[in-house]
Amino acid sequence: MNTTEQTPLQQKPSKFSIKNIFLPDYENYEGVRRINIYVMRLFFALMFIFVATDSWTVILTHEGDWDPTRAVAWCTWAAYSTLALLGVFHTLRMLPIMLFMIFYKGLWLIVVAYPLWSAGTLKGSPAEGMAYMFSGIIIPILFMPWKYVFKKYILIETKKK
Incomplete structure (x- = not known):
C-alpha cells in the first residue's frame, strides 16, 4: 500500500437537518422537539x-x-x-415564564377583549391594539411542549433511587 495515498476524511453526519428539528431530542432537550425549543427561544x-x-x-x-x-x-x-x-438560554427551565405569558394574555382576552368583541365594540376601542397583539399567544400555545409541562410541572414525577 502506498502511504502517500490520501483516504477521504470521514465526516460526522450533521445534527441539524429539517427532519431532525421535528423529532424528539432526548440528548439535549429531554425529548422535546427542537422546533419547540427554537420557537420558544x-x-x-x-x-x-x-x-x-x-x-x-x-x-x-x-x-x-x-x-x-x-x-x-x-x-x-x-x-x-x-x-x-x-x-433564551435555558428554555425548558424557564417554561413557567412562558406559561405565565399564556395565562395572563389568555385571561385578558377572555375577560376584556371577548366581551367587547361580543358586543361589537372592540373595533376602535382602546383595547383593540392589545387584543390583536395578545391573540399572537396561539403560537406559543401550539409550540409549548405540553407533555413535558404536564410531566415536569403538574404531575411532578418522583425520582427513583
Whole structure:
C-alpha cells in the first residue's frame, strides 16, 4: 500500500437537518422537539426585546410619584421580561415564564377583549391594539411542549433511587 495515498476524511453526519428539528431530542432537550425549543427561544427573545425596552424605559424615566397600581404593572412587566432573557438560554427551565405569558394574555382576552368583541365594540376601542397583539399567544400555545409541562410541572414525577 502506498502511504502517500490520501483516504477521504470521514465526516460526522450533521445534527441539524429539517427532519431532525421535528423529532424528539432526548440528548439535549429531554425529548422535546427542537422546533419547540427554537420557537420558544424566539418568543423569549421577543419578550425581552419589546417588553423589557418599554417597561424599563418607563421605570427609568418616570418622574414624580407613582400610582401604586401602575407601578406594580410596570415592575411586573420589567421583571417578567428580564427573566425571559434567561429563557433564551435555558428554555425548558424557564417554561413557567412562558406559561405565565399564556395565562395572563389568555385571561385578558377572555375577560376584556371577548366581551367587547361580543358586543361589537372592540373595533376602535382602546383595547383593540392589545387584543390583536395578545391573540399572537396561539403560537406559543401550539409550540409549548405540553407533555413535558404536564410531566415536569403538574404531575411532578418522583425520582427513583
